[in-house]
Amino acid sequence: MKILITGGLGFVGSNLVEYLLKYKNIKKIIIVDNFSSSSIQYIEKFTKYKFFKSYNHYKKSISKVEIIKANINNFNIAKKITKNIDCIIHLAAESGIDKSITDPLNAFNVNVVGTFNYLEAARINKVKQFILASSGAVFGNQKPPFKEIYERNPISPYGSSKLTAETFCQTYGMTFKIQTTILRFSNAYGKYSKHKNSVIAKFINNIINSKQIVINGNGKITRDYIYVEDICSAIYKCLQNKKKSTIYHVSTNKETSLNDLIKKIEHTFNIILNSPLQIKKKYGKNRLGDMKSNSQSNNKIKKEMNWSPKTNLNQGLLKTLEWFILN
Numbered sequence: 001m002k003i004l005i006t007g008g009l010g011f012v013g014s015n016l017v018e019y020l021l022k023y024k025n026i027k028k029i030i031i032v033d034n035f036s037s038s039s040i041q042y043i044e045k046f047t048k049y050k051f052f053k054s055y056n057h058y059k060k061s062i063s064k065v066e067i068i069k070a071n072i073n074n075f076n077i078a079k080k081i082t083k084n085i086d087c088i089i090h091l092a093a094e095s096g097i098d099k100s101i102t103d104p105l106n107a108f109n110v111n112v113v114g115t116f117n118y119l120e121a122a123r124i125n126k127v128k129q130f131i132l133a134s135s136g137a138v139f140g141n142q143k144p145p146f147k148e149i150y151e152r153n154p155i156s157p158y159g160s161s162k163l164t165a166e167t168f169c170q171t172y173g174m175t176f177k178i179q180t181t182i183l184r185f186s187n188a189y190g191k192y193s194k195h196k197n198s199v200i201a202k203f204i205n206n207i208i209n210s211k212q213i214v215i216n217g218n219g220k221i222t223r224d225y226i227y228v229e230d231i232c233s234a235i236y237k238c239l240q241n242k243k244k245s246t247i248y249h250v251s252t253n254k255e256t257s258l259n260d261l262i263k264k265i266e267h268t269f270n271i272i273l274n275s276p277l278q279i280k281k282k283y284g285k286n287r288l289g290d291m292k293s294n295s296q297s298n299n300k301i302k303k304e305m306n307w308s309p310k311t312n313l314n315q316g317l318l319k320t321l322e323w324f325i326l327n
Ligand SMILES: NC(=O)c1ccc[n+]([C@@H]2O[C@H](COP(=O)([O-])OP(=O)(O)OC[C@H]3O[C@@H](n4cnc5c(N)ncnc54)[C@H](O)[C@@H]3O)[C@@H](O)[C@H]2O)c1
Pocket: 006, 007, 008, 009, 010, 011, 012, 013, 032, 033, 034, 035, 036, 037, 038, 039, 070, 071, 072, 073, 090, 091, 092, 093, 094, 095, 110, 114, 133, 134, 135, 136, 184, 185, 186, 187, 188, 189, 196, 198
């Protein structure tokens, strides 16, 4: 199987490449990434690769992993690079809710136009499967846990951009017979996330650097934290699945408040350092675009794909913290 991963150098992408390399049926992985929020720093830790600094330099190689520095907003590159690909896993995105609020146009261009480019390229080149990384942010404020069929009312440009990308996927699935799989990840954490501004990565980075952590609001908002390797196993299961186009929630179905998360992080640091650690923290204002809760029901993917998350939050935090401390 020949896979193209957009955004393959990012947090989920680097973990996914490492995960997929274990499987013999994955013959080639082509990564398209513009290095806007990441770099080769993670991938170079676990595999050899062939790097092309632009599409103009690209030549087919025997290397199992090829990395092309390119912007997903370039449709001509999308059209050329998706020839003879079996599946596109579309991860590239502007993934920050806060950044989508300060620069909605960029979120739209990357998340909507960029997704459209790769869907349209998939149609032209008859790529059989397209997997979209989406998010629980499409739901806005609703009663958790969200089911796939719930009404979607995004409260951030990021959520809107993901919802728009989803509708294009569904339309392409129905109209052009591309198998589109929309995976709505809950809040991911794990190794290769040092560059991220997401809550667990940010808190750990700050604590390691003896900086204060700032909690937006009263700490009662809840999230559904999923260990990144569980996301990778869900993606791999979907790659094997040749069923109709569909949507799945890749989540744990469990809610943890920010206050409880901090206690767990503190406890995990204490285990690793074998001495008590006092986290410096302060409470700030609620952040625009932040949902009160983001917990997703994973019943559908459990039932239809026989997938379930394997790592609980305590185990995942331990592995994540060990990685952050060593790196
Ligand atoms: N991490 C999470 O908790 C989470 C939750 C829900 C959904 N998602 C989605 O999963 C996907 C991966 O997220 P992540 O956490 O790995 O993010 P990330 O920021 O670590 O990775 C995104 C990658 O896309 C690349 N990229 C950005 N704009 C690009 C462009 N215009 N052209 C080419 N490459 C570009 C970046 O350089 C980066 O390597 C995203 O679509 C995100 O919205 C993530």
